[in-house]
Amino acid sequence: MKDGVIVKVRGLKGRYELTSKYIQAVDGCSFEIREGEILGIAGESGCGKSTLAKLLLGSSMDPSLKHLEGTIRVYGYSIGDISEDKLRKEVRGKKVGYVPQGSMNALNPVRRIKKIAKDTYSEKFGENISEKDIKREVVPHLKSLGLDGERVLELYPFELSGGMQQRVVIGLSTLWNPGFLIVDEPTSALDVTTQKKLARTLLDLREREIVESMIYITHDIPTLRQICDRIAIMYGGKIVEIGNMEDVLFKPMHPYTKALIDSILTTEEDIGAGSKRGISGQPPDLTNPPSGCRFSPRCKKSGQNCEKDEPVLHNVGGRKVACHRVVENE
Numbered sequence: 516m517k518d519g520v521i522v523k524v525r526g527l528k529g530r531y532e533l534t535s536k537y538i539q540a541v542d543g544c545s546f547e548i549r550e551g552e553i554l555g556i557a558g559e560s561g562c563g564k565s566t567l568a569k570l571l572l573g574s575s576m577d578p579s580l581k582h583l584e585g586t587i588r589v590y591g592y593s594i595g596d597i598s599e600d601k602l603r604k605e606v607r608g609k610k611v612g613y614v615p616q617g618s619m620n621a622l623n624p625v626r627r628i629k630k631i632a633k634d635t636y637s638e639k640f641g642e643n644i645s646e647k648d649i650k651r652e653v654v655p656h657l658k659s660l661g662l663d664g665e666r667v668l669e670l671y672p673f674e675l676s677g678g679m680q681q682r683v684v685i686g687l688s689t690l691w692n693p694g695f696l697i698v699d700e701p702t703s704a705l706d707v708t709t710q711k712k713l714a715r716t717l718l719d720l721r722e723r724e725i726v727e728s729m730i731y732i733t734h735d736i737p738t739l740r741q742i743c744d745r746i747a748i749m750y751g752g753k754i755v756e757i758g759n760m761e762d763v764l765f766k767p768m769h770p771y772t773k774a775l776i777d778s779i780l781t782t783e784e785d786i787g788a789g790s791k792r793g794i795s796g797q798p799p800d801l802t803n804p805p806s807g808c809r810f811s812p813r814c815k816k817s818g819q820n821c822e823k824d825e826p827v828l829h830n831v832g833g834r835k836v837a838c839h840r841v842v843e844n845e
């Protein structure tokens with residue numbers, strides 16, 4: 516794509532349409548990702564991070580999810596406009612790899628890894644592939660991820676460590692060099708050493724040009740620092756701050772970013788001022804979000820206009836921030 520932009524999202528809105536209510540989980544997100552770039556996404560649970568990921572793969576990822584407004588272009592494909600068939604055959608797995616949240620725990624416990632790999636192929640190509648072909652294709656890829664591919668294919672998921680399961684999931688999501696990879700909270704159940712190894716594995720995938728760009732969703736600040744070029748902070752279905760990783764983590768501007776970084780447990784003393792406080796209150800109910808700034812009910816800096824007018828992202832010192840107070844002070 517022009518200017519090396521691989522992913523371009525504009526004014527994206529998506530909601531879950533349930534029988535009794537609508538949940539406005541993604542409410543006006545815009546950003547782009549360039550070739551070679553890893554964008555981290557952080558924010559409390561329920562802020563719309565996983566929904567944003569699903570929309571990027573086509574809202575049919577979830578039957579109750581509807582892509583309401585806005586555009587998504589990925590490698591020239593206009594995701595909201597193309598048929599399910601085209602998404603399946605040309606986009607998912609081929610252009611966009613996806614490691615869904617909880618995918619490690621979702622490995623079918625009663626199937627050996629070779630059967631799970633076979634399912635992955637049949638889902639994609641709708642045909643039966645022989646075990647010999649599976650081995651020929653999957654073993655070298657798993658080996659390149661540091662796994663004994665031949666042995667792993669014969670095992671059941673419970674026979675693998677958490678770190679190995681995660682690498683199997685990443686391996687199966689990147690079999691066809693997807694270019695753009697979305698990894699949703701992969702490390703929450705892993706210990707620190709395994710998290711670091713996983714981050715290294717992802718960087719290796721980029722170095723080997725199996726993927727060129729990524730979205731990495733996590734609360735794990737050390738991993739964000741290790742792998743991300745830029746970070747977006749989500750709150751209540753919106754991006755409230757987006758910019759270079761170092762700027763956002765070390766000099767957060769939005770009061771929510773500050774509170775989030777303060778509250779996230781980290782072993783690194785230079786971030787979060789050493790104090791680990793929770794953020795008081797709850798993220799907004801997305802069936803009926805507050806007017807104005809969605810963070811205003813919890814924000815210490817909230818003033819009159821914050822409850823009335825919805826802030827939009829403004830360029831502030833090389834990044835974008837959606838906060839009335841920050842813009843006033845510039």
Ligand SMILES: Nc1ncnc2c1ncn2[C@@H]1O[C@H](COP(=O)(O)OP(=O)(O)O)[C@@H](O)[C@H]1O
Nearest residue numbers: 531538540559560561562563564565566567801
């Ligand atoms: N499959 C679903 N059906 C209905 N509501 C959902 C579904 N998945 C998520 N939600 C709701 O959408 C909102 C955003 O959720 P999600 O995107 O999972 O946030 P995050 O990944 O940031 O934790 C939440 O209010 C959540 O309860």
Ligand SMILES: [Mg+2]
Nearest residue numbers: 564565616700
């Ligand atoms: Mg999530």
